[in-house]
Amino acid sequence: MLNYTALLTRLMGDIAARVPPLSFIDMADVLVFARLGRTWASGPLATCHCLTLPPSERGYYFWRDRASGAITRRSAPFVMKSPEVTIAGRPVKYLISVALPRFCDQSLAHSRKARFYRRAEDLWIAKLDTVVHELYHIAPNWDGIRRIERGDGTFLAEYHGGRFLEEVAEMVGVYLDSKPDPLTYGFLRHTFDTLETGFGGIVGTSFRPFPCYPQRYRETVHDLEDEDLPDIKVERSPCCRKVRFTDRDLVLRRFLSDTTQSANGPVAFSTDDAFVTWVSGSPALQEAHPQRADAPARRAEDVAR
Numbered sequence: 001m002l003n004y005t006a007l008l009t010r011l012m013g014d015i016a017a018r019v020p021p022l023s024f025i026d027m028a029d030v031l032v033f034a035r036l037g038r039t040w041a042s043g044p045l046a047t048c049h050c051l052t053l054p055p056s057e058r059g060y061y062f063w064r065d066r067a068s069g070a071i072t073r074r075s076a077p078f079v080m081k082s083p084e085v086t087i088a089g090r091p092v093k094y095l096i097s098v099a100l101p102r103f104c105d106q107s108l109a110h111s112r113k114a115r116f117y118r119r120a121e122d123l124w125i126a127k128l129d130t131v132v133h134e135l136y137h138i139a140p141n142w143d144g145i146r147r148i149e150r151g152d153g154t155f156l157a158e159y160h161g162g163r164f165l166e167e168v169a170e171m172v173g174v175y176l177d178s179k180p181d182p183l184t185y186g187f188l189r190h191t192f193d194t195l196e197t198g199f200g201g202i203v204g205t206s207f208r209p210f211p212c213y214p215q216r217y218r219e220t221v222h223d224l225e226d227e228d229l230p231d232i233k234v235e236r237s238p239c240c241r242k243v244r245f246t247d248r249d250l251v252l253r254r255f256l257s258d259t260t261q262s263a264n265g266p267v268a269f270s271t272d273d274a275f276v277t278w279v280s281g282s283p284a285l286q287e288a289h290p291q292r293a294d295a296p297a298r299r300a301e302d303v304a305r
């Protein structure tokens, strides 16, 4: 059985070592984890999540009466904060999630990046392109999703603007031209079916309880006395999202075509372990998860489709 997130982590480290624009990336600052994404359903292939964004400005939610439009209540003031993820005692700066098994079954056909690749036999290169794409979203100064600069020093609003997709394809070429060990990227040649039949399937690092994972969260702050706020009812609903994660929150899960499977409790493993012997839980531990709605791209994260 293959540890797909461990293989991706190793591949990303090799790419960073061989592709100059990505050489600033130390994979000790990046954690790759897996989410369920069914092949037949639409949704992201992978997502880059930034954990280094500072807290947002304070804000409120307001509720209006549907008929009159009058403000009837408001939330307590809050700021949006990034969760903390600490692995082996070191804070993680970015997460890259992959949707399994959908990621394994992507191809260049009908994708926006197909025009940058000419060799029809290299359909698996769509996966390598997605890996480079997510790494390229990491900002060189680690302060969010990379922004695309115009020639005049201002930035494009779109994170895939300018030559972003073309530059990703160029970096894929630089990587392959550097003659990397085929064992480092060879797993990308397999579809989910051939990974199942040839290797006994795939597992990946996930957060527990599945399918939860670290996301920006709302933290209530105190009202300021000089704020000019309407005298209306204040809704106080504390955020119950988990905000700190460590190694103890990571588990290996097996990803099947339509579901995932966990072991009973956490599994001792290293992300360097590319091959694992799976000791699964009982069939009763299999869980079906509904397809999550696609979230719009935000500054804290960006997705590849």
Ligand SMILES: [Zn+2]
Residues within 6 Å of the ligand: 133, 137, 160, 302, 303, 304
């Ligand atoms: Zn993207």
